[in-house]
Amino acid sequence: MxxxxxxxxxxxxxxxxxxxxxxxxxxxxxxxxxxxxxxxxxxxxxxxxxxxxxxxxxxxxxxxxxxxxxxxxxxxDIKKISNTGRVIFGTTVTILNINSNEIFTYKIVGDDESDFKKNLISINSPISRGLIGKKIGDIENISTPGGNVEYKILKIDHI
The missing domain is CATH 1.10.287.180 (Transcription elongation factor, GreA/GreB, N-terminal domain)
Known part of the structure; x- marks a missing residue:
């Protein structure tokens, strides 16, 4: 397959x-x-x-x-997928790092498109994998290279 x-x-x-x-x-x-x-x-x-x-x-x-x-x-094409209010491939998600109180905005994209400096993260990254399927207000503990980090989803843009 x-x-x-x-x-x-x-x-x-x-x-x-x-x-x-x-x-x-x-x-x-x-x-x-x-x-x-x-x-x-x-x-x-x-x-x-x-x-x-x-x-x-x-x-x-x-x-x-x-x-x-x-x-x-x-x-x-994210514009052709109905908005379910959940994080999916192609959405732009704003998250709060609960540990540091920093806010980040990332668009979840394919491996070839990812560019961390432009806030484009791969669908296969730990953050993306942890956020997929979640909705606004959810708190997710994500294992990152720097250790476990708790993120709260503040906003999901379906654009």
């Missing part, structure tokens, strides 16, 4: 854009670099050729990786 990769619409669009750039801009530029490097003669000691071939390998690997992720993705 294939495990589907959850992804927001924005995440899928980002991967599609990267794929387009790799195929239409980067790949042709690398091929041209290989052609030019071959014209310099002996390929054994041709650093430009080896560098371009290595770059080609990385580019092709990334293309395959993105295509695989997209073909196995489950694109979830």
């Amino acid at each position: 294939i495990n589907l990769i959850p992804m927001t619409v924005r995440g899928a669009e980002k991967l599609l854009q990267e794929l387009k750039i790799l195929k239409t801009i980067k790949r042709p530029r690398i091929i041209q670099a290989i052609v030019e490097a071959r014209e310099h003669g002996d390929l054994k000691e041709n650093a430009e050729y080896h560098s371009a071939r290595e770059e080609q390998s990385f580019c092709e690997g990334r293309i395959k990786e993105i295509e695989l992720k997209l073909s196995n993705s489950q694109i979830i």
Whole structure:
């Protein structure tokens, strides 16, 4: 059974854009670099050729990786899911760290989209796993790398 990769619409669009750039801009530029490097003669000691071939390998690997992720993705549009008042994939949740009295707001997204600096946390992170299915007012004790932390859900945005 294939495990589907959850992804927001924005995440899928980002991967599609990267794929387009790799195929239409980067790949042709690398091929041209290989052609030019071959014209310099002996390929054994041709650093430009080896560098371009290595770059080609990385580019092709990334293309395959993105295509695989997209073909196995489950694109979830939070706007098309009825609001149940619970934390689900794609919601933005505001939580209070009861221990430190700090307030955080995170959007729960797929692994490829996560960016902690932008408050985008992976569905597979300890915080997300602890919050999924909870509602406003719930207090959840979540095991984090820094130890157990109690969070209270203050707000859930279904946008």
